[in-house]
Each structure stands twice: as structure tokens, then as C-alpha cells.
Amino acid sequence: MADGAASVDGVHEGPVGSAPVSGAGAAEALSDDVPSAASGSPAASDTGATPPGRGARMARGADVVLDAVVGALAAWTVVFHLARLTGMPRDGALALWLIALAVAAVMVRDGRLGFPSVPPAGTSGGIGPVAVVASLIVAASLAWLDIDGLLWPVAWLVVVAVLGLALRAVWKGGASRHLTDRTAMGATTGFGASAVLVLAVLTAVLSLVMVRPDQDDVFVVNRSAYVEAHAGAFPERDTVFSEEVLPVERPAVLPTSIEPLVGTLAARLPVGSAALAYLGLAPLMAALGVLATWRLLRALGMRAPVLATWAGTLFLVLDGAMHGSFGNFFAGRSWQGKAVFLMLVVPTLWHHGQALGRNGSKRHLVIGGAGILAGLGLTSSAAFIGPSVLVAATAATALDAGQPRRIGRALVASVPTLLAGLYAVAAEPQRLDDVAAGAGRVLATIDIGRLLDSGTEPVAMVRFVFGQGPAAVVAIAAALTAWAVVRDRGARLVLLAGPIVVMGFYMAPGAFDVLDRVGSADAVVWRSMWILPVPAMVGLLLAAPRAGIRAAQVVVPVVVLVGLLVVGTPIVSDQNRGAELVWPPSLDLPRPEQDSARVLIEMVASGLVAGPEDVNFAVSVLNAEVRSVNPRTSYLQGRHVGPGFLADERRALTRALDTGILDFGDAIVGRALDGLKPDALCQRSSTAGGEVAELISAHGYDKAGTDGTCDFWARAQ
Template sequence: MDGEVVVEELGQSANAVPVVVGRGARTARAADVVLDAVVGALAAWTVVFHLARLAGMPRDGALALWLVVLAVVALMVRDGRLGFPSVPPAGTSGSIGPVAVLASLVVAAGLAWLDIDGLWWPLAWVAVVAVLGLALRAVWKGGASRHLTDRTAMGATTGFGALAVLVLAVLAAVLSLVMVRPDQDDVFVVNRSAYVEVHSGAFPERDTIFSDEVLPVERPAVLPTAIEPLVGTLAARLPGNSAALSHLGLAPLIAALGVLATWRLLRALGMRAPVLATWAGTLFLVLDGSMHGSFGNFFAGRSWQGKAVFLMLIVPTLWHHGQALGRNGSKRHLLIGGAGILAGLGLTSSAAFIGPSVLVAAATATALDAGRPRRIGRALLASIPTLLAGFYGLIAEPQYLDDVAGGVGQVLAAIDIGRLLDSGTEPVAMVRFVFGQGPAAVVGIAAALTAWAVVRDRGARLVLLAGPAVVMGFYMAPGAFDVLDTVGSADAVVWRSMWIMPVPAMVGLVLAAPRAGIRAAQVVVPVAVLAGLLVVGTPIVSTQNRGVEMVWPPSLDLPRPEQDSARRLVEMVGSGLVAGPEDVNFAVSVLSAEVRSVNPRTSYLKGRHVGPDFLADERQALTRALDTGTLDFGDAIVGRALEGLEPDALCQRSPAPSSEVADLITIHGYDQVGSDRTCTFWMKAQ
């Protein structure tokens, strides 16, 4: 037996059958409740945040309102008005032949190795769609499934298995703490949290990196995300600061919850060894560090950022509740699926197209399997907030709305089929940006295309086919990425369409699947494949992965030792402007919203916030001079930077190759005030 057991009534009829539910099942259910509670809390905050923006509500007022909403929802759950559903049923349907699987493997190999671009892509896309159609036909011919019950599926979770997953979740959290992989997106992300932390008024609507809400914000005029203000709001009431709460609090929490979310999805899909599959899928993430946009690099190395929270927590949650909604039409699944959509909008602008794609695809797959196509409408209903977010993105910048309308008119007036087929944004390049190229890429791509073949339930097979069907059949269609770019300026994020597929779960499914006649295959295959991936791939903890460091005690995910110099600059100035090498500037902008740096990220020196008085070229020249110790851009432009920007303190990387930069700094009225192992510090003479 599995420790202490409880007896529950299966079903709600008079003929309900008592079922023994062990410790493992209760642990699984508790984990599911935690996942849904976190998603619900994020959704509630997203709504409260935008209400606060509209009403001009101060930070602490928004926090109080959010806590009241959470308390009301908690009471409703306790009183039974709402509920957290258990794992949906999984059953068995007929077997499938090898043809569709082999064809899918051929497609995976082609996407991983071949440079299919230009006018070759439409031909390749037709082949990919044909293979997906072949797989769909094979699945449908397998027949409907004979379903198990919810409680029977839950009862299959052993106490040891649940403990193994909890251990894995803890290990993931620890990895996020000891792994330092600085990411310059924090210049915007964590700086916004830091600003909210020290400003108790209304939430910021404009730039906080270079000004005190004077300049326009650096990013496009889309619906603002809510996660950064939440972190800043909590940091104002908790020990530490926003950077610490992000890197040392939110990051390990999301890394652990990501493991639990994958485990739940695997159980829901009827995986016969969900614990082993969860371990295999998570280890794949640890070894998936070859590309900056890989799933692995959003797992532990960036898990505090909203887009990583969305990928690791919200996407598997939407797959889970979407497929359950299609199976049984439950309003509870609809409610939590809708909460996932709202939570996603508070995490990343990409949720506007990824969220509904996942929820509708999952619900469609199981609704068609159950013969209840009307349930698809419920998933569409839950996706309405994304349409509102997209409309906001258009009206927030009226001139852009005019551009889109004009562009649509031009497209209707003259459709260039050749240009449409010869994609400007190459679909295969988007695949490479996430999966890479070569043997290491085969594992992820092949798993995404064949995971449907290793589960027994027809509904689950359709769910696993729905992901690649949406990505490769719709988003990767010739010209589709170009259309998205025209309508929504999505060229920088269309690669995230790969996130629609729950790749960690898919890899776990394929690696840990039983093989007929080979009893040890469930252990041997994942060990062999992951060992091979270790040899040919790049682990996320490797120094080849953007110079990752493993540290103890845990440290902020900022450049080392530059973050120490940044702290000293912040202490020297208190409130004002500083300049130094870009890594030091980066750390300053993350650590403080009251001390600003001239150039925390070079890519932010252009955009709609940049005007003649911004002195973008001067900022770049000064940063370069302080980093290299040479006047590569000439002394005149560096002098203009010192005179026009008037930074209060400077950090010149030491040792400098010559004294030319130091001499120029002295001429412009700065005194040397000390040094550390990175910088020589200068203060403006009083």
C-alpha cells in the first residue's frame, strides 16, 4: 500500500463506487491545486492591475484590492462554489501503423539538418502538412477510446512517484538559484519592478530606464504586462529588493512549478510512466542550451521573466484544461482555462496569439474525439480577452492603425503570390532559433512530431497532434510570418510560435514510452538519448551558454564582478546618472530605479524614445571609451557626452591601456575616488 489511504466516492450517482485514493494521488491533487491557484492569482492580478491603470489607483491600493479578490475566491473554493478538477480521463484506442511515424521522423530530420528556404519552403511545407494529415488519418482510424475514470487515473499515482517529482521540482528550484546567466531583457523587466518598488503612486506608463516617465516607453505600444508591477509591489512590502525577489524568489518558484505543470499534463494525457517522463523531459531542458531561444534557456536561467513564466507554467496549464474542457465541457475547466488566458496576457504580449492557439487547439482535439464540437465554442469564448488585447495594441498607437489599414488596402489591391511564397521571415529559421540545427535539434523536433504515437487514448493523440498541426500547418505556412509582422510588428517574436507545442512533455513522452518486448527500454532509451545529447549539445549550465556561472551562495543573475561595481556606483550617487561599461550600466539599471545609467543596453539607444536631445551616439561613445580605455570614436564626441549628459559618477574599466580617457575625464571636472577589481571610479567635482 501507499501509506495512509482515504476512500472517496467515484461519481455523483446513487451507484457511486468507493475508490481507494493513496498518498501519491493526494499529493498529485495538491500539486494540481497549487498550480491552478497560482494561475488564478496571476489572472486576478492582471485584472486588478489594468483596473488600477484605468482608475489611477496607487500601488498599495491595487495590492489591497488583489488580496481581497484572492480572499473571496479562496472562500468560494472552500465552500464548494468553485473547485479544482482532478486529472481528466485517459483511455485506450486501437494501434497505429509505422508509416506515419516514419514519415514524421523524416520530416524532423529534414527540419533539423536541411536549409530549406526561399521558394523551396512552400514545397517542403506541403510535404509537412501531408505527413501531419497522414498522422491524423492513422489516429482517427484507431477508433474511439475506452475511457478510464478520473479517480482510477488518479489512483495510479504512487507515493514514491509523487515524491520523485517533488524532489525534481526542488532540484529545478535549486538550479535556478545557483545558475547565473545574465539577460539584458532585465534592463526593461526588472527595472520596471524596481521603479514600482520605490514609487507608491500609480503604475508607470512611460519610460523608467532613461527618465522619470518623461520619454515614451522603449517597447511597442502593446498591452503592458502585469508581472513586473506585481514583483515591485510585493518587493515594497517584503525584505530585499525587486532584483532579489525576481532572481532569488520568483525564479526558483517558477522552475519548480514548471516541473509540476509538466507532470500534470503527462498524467492527463495517459502516459503510463508520467514520473519517468517528467524526469526525462526536465533533463532534456537542462541539456537544451545551444540556442538563446531554446526551451532549456527559459527553464531555469530566465524563469523570473514573464515570458518564461508563461512558457513553463501557463502553456502546459492551457493544454491540460483545454483538453479536459473538450472531453467533458466542465465549467471549472473553462474557468481555469480562461484564467490561464488572462494570466498569460499579464506575463507577455506573445500570449495574445499563443494562448488562444493552445486552448482552442486542445479543446478542439478532444471535443472532436468526444463528438461534441460545440465545446470548441467555450474555448473560443475564453480567448476573447486576447482579441481585446490585440485591439488595444492597434488603438494605442493610432498612426500604426492607419498604417495597418493602408497595408491591408495595398495587399487587396495587388497580391504578389511570388513574394508571399518567398517568405521574408523564413519559417525554418524560426525553427532553428529555438531547436538549433543538427543532431541535437533532432531530439526536440522528432519528439514534437511523434509524441502522439506513444499514448493510447485517441483524444490524447489528437491533442499531441494539434500542437504541431497549428505551428507547422498555420504559423509556418508560406508568408504567414510576414502577414503577422505586417499586422502586429511581430518579426521579433514570431519564433515563439514554437512555444505552442509542449515540447518538454513531448520529449518525456517519447523517451519514456514502453517498447514492446524490451522491458528495460523505458530506462535505457532516455539514458542513451540524453547521454548522446550531452555529447553533441550544450547544457544550459555550460560556460558555452553565454558564459553561465554556477555559484554558491546564490547570486543575482547579473554580470560578475560588474554587479559589485554597480552597487558601489548606486551607493556613491544615491539618485542621479552614472556611466560605465555596458555590463556595469546593465547591473545599475536592474539594481536601482533612482540611479540611471547612460547606456544599459545598446539596442535601447534607438526607438521612439530617442530624439536629438537624447544624445544616443554620445551615450554609445562614452560607454565604449569607459569600457576599452580608448577614444575609438574620438575625443570630441566623448567630451560632448560628458558635457551634455553630465553623469554624476563614472566607472572606467581597469586597467586602462592608456591615460587618454582618464585625462579627458579629468579635464571635464571629475576626480578619481577609488577603485575595485573592475573599475576606477570618478565623481563630478563639486
């Protein structure tokens, strides 16, 4: 509630000049599933004596779990970096983390630190159709037209003008009459809450049975496997190709902490790090992502949050056309830190940011700050996405409440991201010199044409995430018009804040180029689209009530989603990088190559192996003591690669073992065998024999059996 507003037993006085709203009437404005006043529900009570109903208790419990998980991830991030600074061993860090969690639990139980609840939203004035129609035209243009080069600055001005038009329409709608928190919680029925929990369980099951191998796991899960196998200090250098001898493959940014957490827990559990990541962390985070979307929708005052949660989640299932799509960071990759950040932390930051701006609660500030810390432990992209979300959400509702000073609190909570940026500069100091030199050149000769003609095209980033076609139309239209389907002015401003930040700032001509120059961000600037809470926005748009057509709330999402099923690419389609559904649940590794990888690991126990890239990939994920020559071809270049690394030889050997053909000649493959000296080899059985087998035998290897996928060779003793 805004500072200074009075709330008495389910009746909240809105801003000056607005009428009070009764608990029952306000709840009816919030959700179509609200129990009636005659039902004796909490929403109908004006005494506050009636205990919360089953739906309210379930919703509050889900909210507590979400905040507890985010808080636990934030605490681990702090403990992890403290361990790095002090050289604390793995198990010592685990003990310190558990102590921190126990202290936090006691503080919550004693009431000194409580979990924030869903803040109330209310009703504002109506808006005209002009801004909505203009936003839909812009959405269709971005989804279908390739507007690049010097045409983009013109298009960007149009986008900004339309966003300005929408902002003006929202502000003219007037301030809102707010509900009390008790009323908002009472609007959640037991059936509705149960339906969301069922959806969360189904999502968790989908993450278990869906297999879509992702080669990022060569780095991600390998790091967990290394921590599982080594009880000492956390690794600071490469673990994929060496025993912390080479520099790490990725840029010098603040290391993420989620992978060491998985490895630390796996060391104390009867499962390996790969199984814990794929079969434990993945379903948990997939389910929590659903609950986070549900909470955000309730906080924004969606009249049918349950239906909207289902619609937004089903959209993700159908959003598999692009590798960088929101759908492909959903159930199919929910064990990776960046996916956890996108599906859990981003909606959490939107939720607590808008609540902080609305009521200034320190509890929301604490959890918002925890979200920032948790994000830094999940992905380096959190350094720019996290503060963008938290500050934008807080600013939207703080300005609506007439309390702009609250924005400063969000800025303070975002300070850790500044420290992360300073770390990156300190870890790679030449970057600062490059930036300074670049700035000097820009000041000396400003080339307006080059600035306007972006090197990294904004529309290309849109395509990388949303693609081109019907699914893109739905997602972008939702991002640009979701504000129009909620009733509270603060909520409308929150939903407008996302596209304003993304399209008004990040997609401004030359902005991506500046980010690349300052932070070497060319490979991740497309993640600026993650600022948008797309699942919630799509759910809002599809499940919005249509005047006079009650069935439209069900018919519209069904028609749209069925249409996307027909013309789109579901994330479980084999067209989505060979995704498949399997039973029983399996590790998200190439099949059947992961079985051959296990054979190689058993043959060597500790050493180096070689095989087709998919086999190498599985080896690096399953075991950190056995290394493979080429688990990911893109990792054969970078700062860890020197003359003695034999990158070309690694590539040639991998190719020969996969195809049975000496594409690069026998000499380079021979140098790979003699120079790298792998202890065991896997030659793909379908291409076994021939010149490659003869070369392997000539360099001192003996046949060691086959499993139908690989013919195995062992180095002669």
C-alpha cells in the first residue's frame, strides 16, 4: 500500500479522491475465481477474524518456498565467493551455508525477518484503443519484417513513440483504488491453487522425460563433477581439458556459484553431479518457474491468474523454434544457471520490485536484493539484467504511488552488480585500456552513420529469441500490450516498464555495440530480452476477459495455442535439435553415446580419451577425472589454447573417429595420437575399419571390444 494510506479490515482507502473498495467487491475485480460474499470466504470477511482459506494458504506457502529458494541461492553465492577469497574447502563452505540457512530460518520463525506476501493491486480508469492498436502494429512489424541497417533508427523512433503513447494513456487513466493484501490473498480459491500445483508437477515431469542435449553442459556440469570429486578449494581455472592448469574457457567475469553448489551437494548425496543436475535440480526449478509466474500474475491483479499461468506455460512448451527462445530455457534446460535465473529469479525481481515501489516494505527490499545476489551466482548476464528489472519495476510503482525516493532503495540493492563489473575489469585489466582507447577515438571522430548503423542489429537479437512468424507475433504482441489488460495503474506501468527498458534503451541504435565494447557482451546481448517476463505477459494477453464474452477467456487461449501447435515447433519436437521424450527419465546427454562414454570412463579411470564429439561431450559431463580431447569444437579456440594444446590435431582426430575418413590427412591424426597420447579411443562402429583403424593400430592401440555404438581401442602397455 502507498505510504500514508489507511487500511481497516478489508477496506482500503485509495489515493485522495478515490472511493473505498470493499473486500468482497474488490476481490471480485481481481479474479473471476473469487468466492462470493455468501460463501464465508476470507475475501468476504470484513473483520479479519476468519482464517485464510485453503487457496490462500496454498498460495502463501508457494510464495514462501519461492523466496526461501531465492534466499538460499543468494546465501550460497556469498558463501561461495567468501570461500574463494579465503581458500575455504568445499565441505567447509557447505557447513557455513547450512549454518546461514538455519539462522535465517530462526529469524523468519521469530518474526524478525518475514516472507513478503503478494501486494495488492486495484482498479484504475479505462484506456482508449489507439495505443493498443499502435502497439499491435509495431509487434507485427517486429515479428515479420527484417528492419535493419539505417532503417532501424527510424523504426526505433516509431517504437519509442508508440511506447510513449501507451505511457500517456496509462497515466491519464488515473491512480488506482487498491485492495488490501488480505483481500488479494482471499481471492485465491483452493481449486485454482491446486490447478497451478498440478501444472507445476506436470512441468517437473516434462523436464525429467525430455532429453535435449546442450553442449553448454561441457562447462557447466563438468565444473560440478570436478567439485564433487575434489574436496579442496573451489576451482579457479580450467577443468575441462586440464587439472586447473589452463585458463578457464569463458571470459574473465565473476564465476557463477550454482555449479559448485551442485557438486558440493552431490559429494554428500548417493547420486552423481550429473544425475543431481538433470534429475533433481531440473524438475525442481521447472516447477518453481511456474509458481513464480503465478505469483507475478496475482501481484499484477490478473482477474484469472490460474488460467493465465496455464496459458503462459503452454506457450513455452510450444516455443521451440529458436535455440534462444524462452521455451528452450524452460523445462529442457532448467538445470542450467541461466535458465534458473530466467524462469525463477526474473519474475521474482519483477514481483518484489513492484511491491517495493508500491509499499516501500523492507522485506521486499531484502528479497529483491537477495534476487540480485542469487542472479549473480547463476549467470554473468544477471549483472545487467537483474538491476534493469528491479529498478524498472520499483520505479513503475514508486512513481504511481508518488514515492520516487523508493527507487533509490532498488539502486542500493543493485550495488552487487556494480561490484561484479569491477571484478571483471580487475580480472582482465586490459579491457579497461581498450575501453578508454575506444572512448578516445569516439570523442576524436564521431561517426554518426556508423553509430546509427548498428554492428549488432537489434532486430537480429529479436529474431534469435522470438524467431519470425506466429509465435513471434504472440510473444511480442504480449510484451507490448499486456499492460492494457490489467486494471491497476501501477501494474500497467510495471508491464510497460519492461518494453520501455528493452526497446527504448537496449535496442537503441548503437547500444548493443557500446555494451560489446565495454563488456565484450556480443555473445549475450540478446539476453536483454530476458528483462521481459514473457510467460506472464503471454498469459495476461491470452486469458484476458473480453467484454460481454465470458467464454473468450478459455476460447482465445485454446485457439491461439492450438494454432501454434499446428504451425510452430514444440520444445519436444525432434526438429528442436533432436529433442525427444524418454521413459524412464534419462540424463540429458546424447543417446546412446552416453553409454559408450561410461565404457571409456571404466576403461581409463583417470586419463585422456578420444571419440566422436558426442561421446567426448558425455565423458566430460559424467566424470572430471577422465578428460576427452574435444568435447565441444567451439572450445578448441580461446585464451586457454596455446601451441602445445594441439587444437587442430584434436579436431582432426575427433573427425576421423566419427566418420572413419581421414579428411585432414593421416599425418595430423598421427600427430594427435602421438602428441596427445589418449589412453582409450572410441571409433564409431558404423564407420569402423578401413584406413582410420589401420592408422590407430599402427600407432600402438589394440582392439578392446564394441558396444554397437563404438569400437573401443586401448593403448598398448
